[in-house]
Amino acid sequence: MTFASYNFPDRRLRHRDNELWIDPVQDSDLYRADSSFRVRSPWVPKTTANPVLPGLFADPHIVHLDGRYYLYPTTDGYASWSGTQYTAWSSADLETWTFHGTILDHGPDVSWADNSAWAPAVAAKNGRYYLYFSGGAASGNTAKQLGVAVADSPTGPFRDALGRPLVAAGTYSGQAIDPMVFTDDDGRSYLYWGQGALRVVPLNDDMTSFDPAQVRNITPSGYNEGAFVIERDGTYYLMWSENDTRSEDYRVAYATGSSPLGPWTKRGVILSKNLDLGIKGTGHHSVVRAPGTDTWYIAYHRFAVPAGNGTNREVAIDRLRFNADGTIAVVVPTP
Numbered sequence: 001m002t003f004a005s006y007n008f009p010d011r012r013l014r015h016r017d018n019e020l021w022i023d024p025v026q027d028s029d030l031y032r033a034d035s036s037f038r039v040r041s042p043w044v045p046k047t048t049a050n051p052v053l054p055g056l057f058a059d060p061h062i063v064h065l066d067g068r069y070y071l072y073p074t075t076d077g078y079a080s081w082s083g084t085q086y087t088a089w090s091s092a093d094l095e096t097w098t099f100h101g102t103i104l105d106h107g108p109d110v111s112w113a114d115n116s117a118w119a120p121a122v123a124a125k126n127g128r129y130y131l132y133f134s135g136g137a138a139s140g141n142t143a144k145q146l147g148v149a150v151a152d153s154p155t156g157p158f159r160d161a162l163g164r165p166l167v168a169a170g171t172y173s174g175q176a177i178d179p180m181v182f183t184d185d186d187g188r189s190y191l192y193w194g195q196g197a198l199r200v201v202p203l204n205d206d207m208t209s210f211d212p213a214q215v216r217n218i219t220p221s222g223y224n225e226g227a228f229v230i231e232r233d234g235t236y237y238l239m240w241s242e243n244d245t246r247s248e249d250y251r252v253a254y255a256t257g258s259s260p261l262g263p264w265t266k267r268g269v270i271l272s273k274n275l276d277l278g279i280k281g282t283g284h285h286s287v288v289r290a291p292g293t294d295t296w297y298i299a300y301h302r303f304a305v306p307a308g309n310g311t312n313r314e315v316a317i318d319r320l321r322f323n324a325d326g327t328i329a330v331v332v333p334t335p
């Protein structure tokens with residue numbers, strides 16, 4: 001059996017503290033951070049639930065499709081978040097995850113984006129699966145743009161549905177990144193996106209177009225990026241990340257509203273660092289409900305424990321609980 005690092009295939013792995021670690025080329029902060037890429041030893045029982053994915057991943061989008069849970073993350077571990085590939089993972093129990101490989105690669109698959117494959121979101125409609133994503137070009141206008149790809153399966157392969165961005169750079173203030181689609185009980189889907197400013201628009205039934213006249217700016221106070229919307233018992237919950245993903249104070253806050261478009265009332269912070277556990281930079285989350293139950297889970301990223309940072313992040317899942325009055329209880333992040 002051989003082991004190789006997914007993100008750093010040229011580096012040697014070494015065994016330490018019952019885990020396999022990337023061998024630092026030299027003892028510097030940079031290489032200590034890279035060493036946070038952790039591969040768990042199969043001969044040692046896993047003692048903690050998190051991280052749920054092996055390796056460096058961020059911005060997890062969790063969704064339940066066709067009887068399984070799926071995770072779609074950003075591939076992390078690259079300076080300036082310059083990765084190009086999206087992967088898919090699935091699970092029956094939120095604990096054991098099956099890797100389905102690369103489902104979209106900006107290199108061969110997207111003509112207008114070369115890098116910055118960030119923060120995917122997947123929605124299903126009419127028997128098809130839509131992957132919303134952002135990317136930047138290597139030359140010319142390098143500002144981020146938002147695109148949509150389509151597939152016949154949740155595990156792809158996805159193909160760029162438009163051959164051009166769905167939201168072109170510069171059309172609206174803020175960065176065109178961090179898309180999310182919420183589909184209401186009436187079947188209507190809404191696209192949310194943006195860093196620095198949050199926008200929402202109803203999507204047309206084709207899931208790949210919208211009426212620009214319907215775009216609304218719904219930026220809550222404290223908002224930075226990573227919006228996510230759910231509905232429970234008639235209340236809509238808009239959640240988002242505050243501060244910079246490179247800060248240990250990156251965190252999740254939320255508001256409640258009476259419709260997918262608001263108006264929204266900010267309620268407070270529900271997920272933040274726990275320095276006693278070495279957990280920092282908890283944010284860019286998503287939420288899924290166990291089908292047929294009132295049990296909810298939050299997927300989020302944090303600095304890889306113990307030595308990660310804002311570009312070396314790991315994916316965790318914890319319970320999201322509601323109080324009797326419908327407010328969200330503060331999430332307890334677990335190791």
Ligand code: FUB
Nearest residue numbers: 074081118119225245284
């Ligand atoms: O992963 C790249 C970027 O970092 C995402 O788009 C942001 O939400 C932040 O997590």
